[in-house]
Structure formats: C-alpha cells, structure tokens
Amino acid sequence: MLTRRVIPCLDVADGRVVKGTNFVDLTDEGDPPELAERYAREGADEIVFLDISAAPEGRGTLLDIVERTARRAFVPLTVGGGVRSVEDMRDVLRAGADKVSLNTRAVADPDLVTRCAARFGSQAVVVAIDARRIAAPDPAIPSGFEVVVQGGRVPVGLDAISWGIRCVELGAGELLVTSIDRDGTRSGFDTDLLRAITSRVHVPVIASGGAAGPDDFVTAIRDGGVDAVLAASIFHRSEYSIAQVKAVMAAAGLPVRQVDQEAGR
Amino acid sequence: MTAAGPRVAVVDYGAGNLVSIEQALTAAGAVVHRAVTADEIGEPDLVVVPGVGAAAPAMDRLREGGFVEPLREWIAADRPFLGICLGLQLLFEGSDEDGAVTLGILPGRTVRLTGAPTLPHIGWNQVVRRRAHRAFDGIAPAADFYFVHSYVGAPARPGADDVILAETEHGSTFVSAVARGRLLGVQFHPERSGANGLRFVANVVAGAAGGAS
Numbered sequence: 500m501l502t503r504r505v506i507p508c509l510d511v512a513d514g515r516v517v518k519g520t521n522f523v524d525l526t527d528e529g530d531p532p533e534l535a536e537r538y539a540r541e542g543a544d545e546i547v548f549l550d551i552s553a554a555p556e557g558r559g560t561l562l563d564i565v566e567r568t569a570r571r572a573f574v575p576l577t578v579g580g581g582v583r584s585v586e587d588m589r590d591v592l593r594a595g596a597d598k599v600s601l602n603t604r605a606v607a608d609p610d611l612v613t614r615c616a617a618r619f620g621s622q623a624v625v626v627a628i629d630a631r632r633i634a635a636p637d638p639a640i641p642s643g644f645e646v647v648v649q650g651g652r653v654p655v656g657l658d659a660i661s662w663g664i665r666c667v668e669l670g671a672g673e674l675l676v677t678s679i680d681r682d683g684t685r686s687g688f689d690t691d692l693l694r695a696i697t698s699r700v701h702v703p704v705i706a707s708g709g710a711a712g713p714d715d716f717v718t719a720i721r722d723g724g725v726d727a728v729l730a731a732s733i734f735h736r737s738e739y740s741i742a743q744v745k746a747v748m749a750a751a752g753l754p755v756r757q758v759d760q761e762a763g764r
Numbered sequence: 765m766t767a768a769g770p771r772v773a774v775v776d777y778g779a780g781n782l783v784s785i786e787q788a789l790t791a792a793g794a795v796v797h798r799a800v801t802a803d804e805i806g807e808p809d810l811v812v813v814p815g816v817g818a819a820a821p822a823m824d825r826l827r828e829g830g831f832v833e834p835l836r837e838w839i840a841a842d843r844p845f846l847g848i849c850l851g852l853q854l855l856f857e858g859s860d861e862d863g864a865v866t867l868g869i870l871p872g873r874t875v876r877l878t879g880a881p882t883l884p885h886i887g888w889n890q891v892v893r894r895r896a897h898r899a900f901d902g903i904a905p906a907a908d909f910y911f912v913h914s915y916v917g918a919p920a921r922p923g924a925d926d927v928i929l930a931e932t933e934h935g936s937t938f939v940s941a942v943a944r945g946r947l948l949g950v951q952f953h954p955e956r957s958g959a960n961g962l963r964f965v966a967n968v969v970a971g972a973a974g975g976a977s
Contacts, residue, residue: 622884724930
C-alpha cells in the first residue's frame with residue numbers, strides 16, 4: 500500500500516533556507532544541502548525546495564544549489580521557483596530535481612503546464628496553488644477560496660478549486676496546495692480547502708500551510724484527504740522530528756514508511 | 765586489474781535527472797560515465813538506462829543516439845543491464861501511453877495502471893519479491909521504494925512468471941521488477957529510495973563486477 504508522505508520544505512532565498520510568516524519577515528534557518536541531507540537521513544519521504552526569491556526578482560533557479568542538494572539527499576527532490584519555460588524545467592531536472600513545481604508562471608501561462616507535461620511526463624509536473632479565503636461572497640469565486648500568486652501577495656480572481664481541476668486537465672501530475680491564511684501561523688491545515696480539492700481531482704495532493712504538530716498531519720490526511728503533508732518551521736527548529744510525526748501517523752492507523760527497517764540501520 | 769571500481773555507462777538520452785543515479789552509482793564504488801551516443805558506451809561492466817517521461821520522445825532520442833541496436837545486442841549477449849522506470853518500460857514491445865513501438869526485448873506491453881486510487885502513483889510503496897535475487901541481498905522483504913509513474917510494463921503471458929522478480933500494489937497488483945539472465949529492470953527509483961535504494965544499487969554494481977550471477 501502506498502504510504503503517506505512527510506515532506507520537509509526548504510524555502511530558499513539568496514541561497515539560504517528561510518522561514519517567515521505569510522511569506523514576509525524571513526529568518527535564516529540554514530544551508531539547503533545540509534538540511535536536505537539531515538532530513539533524508541531522518542526519514543523524509545521527499546524534499547521540496549522552493550526558491551522563493553527567484554520569481555519576485557525575475558531570475559532563474561539557483562541550479563548549483565539544487566545540484567548540491569540533489570547530490571546529498573537520496574530521496575526525491577521537487578524544485579519550484581523561477582521556472583518559466585520547458586528549457587528552464589529541463590535545466591532544473593538535469594541539475595538533479597525529480598519534479599518541478601510551477602506556481603505564478605502557470606497562472607500567467609497555463610499552456611506551460613501542458614508543454615512541460617508533454618516533454619517530461621505529468622508525473623514530473625507539480626502545480627503549486629496558493630489559496631486564501633475571500634472576505635465576502637464573490638460569484639467569480641464560488642468555493643470561497645481564491646488563488647493568489649507572487650508568494651501569496653497578489654490575488655488573481657481565480658477560484659482555487661476550479662484552477663486545481665484545470666491544472667490536472669492541463670497535465671499536472673500533482674498539486675501542492677498552500678493555505679496562505681494558515682501559512683506560518685501554526686493553527687493547523689485548512690482541511691476545508693484540502694477536502695474541496697481532493698474530492699475533485701484524481702492526482703495526489705500535498706497539503707501545506709499551518710502545521711503546528713504531528714496531529715495536524717493526521718488531520719490533513721484523514722479530514723483533508725491528502726496524500727502527503729509538507730511543513731517547514733516545525734522541522735527546521737527541531738520542535739518535532741520526522742520520526743515523531745510518523746510515529747503519531749502510524750498510531751493513527753495511517754501507512755507510513757519507517758526508516759529503521761532500512762538496510763544498514 | 766587496477767584499484768578502480770566497476771565501470772558503468774549511463775545512457776543519456778535527455779530524459780531528466782541523471783545526477784541522482786550517478787551519485788548512487790558513485791557511492792557504490794562505480795566509475796561512471798555518461799553516453800550521449802552509442803559509441804560512448806565503450807566497454808563497461810554495466811549499462812544503466814534511467815529516465816522518466818513518455819515513450820515516443822524517448823525512443824526518438826535513443827534512435828538519434830544510435831542506441832537501439834547496441835542495446836539489443838548488449839542484452840542479447842546477456843551482459844549486465846539495469847533499466848529504471850522508463851528504462852524498464854522501453855524494454856517491452858510497445859507503450860499504450862502514446863502508441864510508441866519500443867525496444868521489443870521483453871514480450872509484453874507498457875500499460876496504464878488500472879484501479880489506482882490516485883494517478884500518477886507517486887510515493888513509497890512495498891516491493892514484494894516473488895523469488896530471490898542478489899540485487900535485493902540484505903534488504904528486508906516488502907521494503908518500501910520510491911515510485912513516480914502512471915504506466916507499467918506488463919510481461920506477456922505465458923512466460924511472465926519467468927521474468928517477474930517483484931510486484932507492488934496500487935489499486936491493482938503490477939510488476940515492479942523484472943529479471944532475465946543478467947538483465948534487471950525496476951519500475952521504482954533505487955537512486956531515490958534512501959538506504960534501501962543505495963543497497964540495491966551497490967548489489968547491482970557488485971554483481972556486474974563479479975561475473976555471472
């Protein structure tokens with residue numbers, strides 16, 4: 500049976516792992532390759548590497564740091580930030596990424612999702628959707644969740660659930676869904692948002708935004724219906740280890756990969 | 765014989781990430797080189813065909829590099845070979861994904877996973893061996909390996925039981941590893957499967973260097 504994934508996220512700005520609340524007030528959390536290696540050793544099922552300074556500053560992904568990270572972590576690596584073309588995606592994959600995550604650029608150029616999937620396969624194309632609840636009802640946003648881009652700063656008038664369904668039709672093989680309302684707030688995942696998407700798409704969905712502890716991972720999977728759960732600060736600050744999170748998930752009856760069964764341990 | 769490790773040629777046909785497999789092979793003590801054309805394969809101890817993506821563009825690139833006949837001859841001579849993911853699927857006769865005619869080294873076709881609760885099948889799943897093979901030496905039965913795919917190679921019946929090495933379940937049971945002589949093909953990504961995966965790669969490298977298994 501397919502296990503549920505626990506994914507530490509490295510938000511990288513200017514070559515360092517950073518973390519802030521709602522994508523602002525960033526603090527330095529360490530070196531990307533070093534953190535990736537530590538997490539892989541501790542049982543991370545995948546690493547997500549988001550170059551959060553790439554899109555706002557209009558430059559390409561930091562390929563050398565991607566490669567150094569890929570060489571030190573023998574678990575899958577998903578890289579997002581600054582991918583604007585099929586050629587950009589090729590370069591990121593050749594630097595050692597297994598999947599590429601498209602966000603702002605997919606909204607501006609939806610056909611990019613299709614072009615990337617045609618070249619590298621849907622399984623390598625993740626679309627990241629940053630969503631927030633709207634303050635007042637809006638007929639253009641029937642689900643009540645709106646897509647925001649550029650690191651959660653700019654609303655684009657798209658319904659997040661409809662956009663998720665469209666991304667899958669365009670060729671996305673996985674969706675990474677972040678609640679901007681919850682991101683960095685440690686108030687738990689927005690399971691309404693997650694359920695609204697997982698009930699409508701067949702591809703795996705990764706939950707992001709709001710993890711405070713292991714119980715939130717269980718809730719995101721059980722109530723949100725997601726395949727995988729992503730978190731950053733609770734791991735960077737060693738508040739919880741990946742093993743602790745997985746132990747709570749296993750006790751709740753969820754299938755997880757246990758690292759201590761592995762060869763040489 | 766020098767102190768250098770076994771020589772491994774990794775076929776580079778533009779199908780994504782080669783860094784991970786090179787790193788895993790190097791960690792296993794191999795001396796790795798990329799072959800962009802068939803001439804660059806040289807005389808290695810092991811040929812690896814990695815790759816993800818669709819079959820038709822992959823076959824186009826294999827043809828452009830002149831790889832098709834040399835790979836068929838290499839495997840026909842029962843020399844050590846490892847195909848990973850798309851590198852396994854291409855060994856069959858054709859793919860339902862885009863109708864491509866593939867290498868035809870193994871009887872059977874590449875078909876879409878049926879009954880899957882989610883597709884693509886992305887994540888860690890149990891690889892259940894149907895027989896012993898040295899590639900899995902020291903690895904727990906039904907250990908988890910990393911998968912990322914929507915299609916699988918389906919060996920033709922009768923005869924399938926002679927090539928099936930391991931199976932995995934995701935909605936239905938599919939073939940996750942095949943072996944025939946010194947040919948080995950895996951649907952999972954050992955280069956991304958943590959300590960189990962590194963052990964697997966090391967076993968394959970050691971087997972290739974050690975002569976007939």
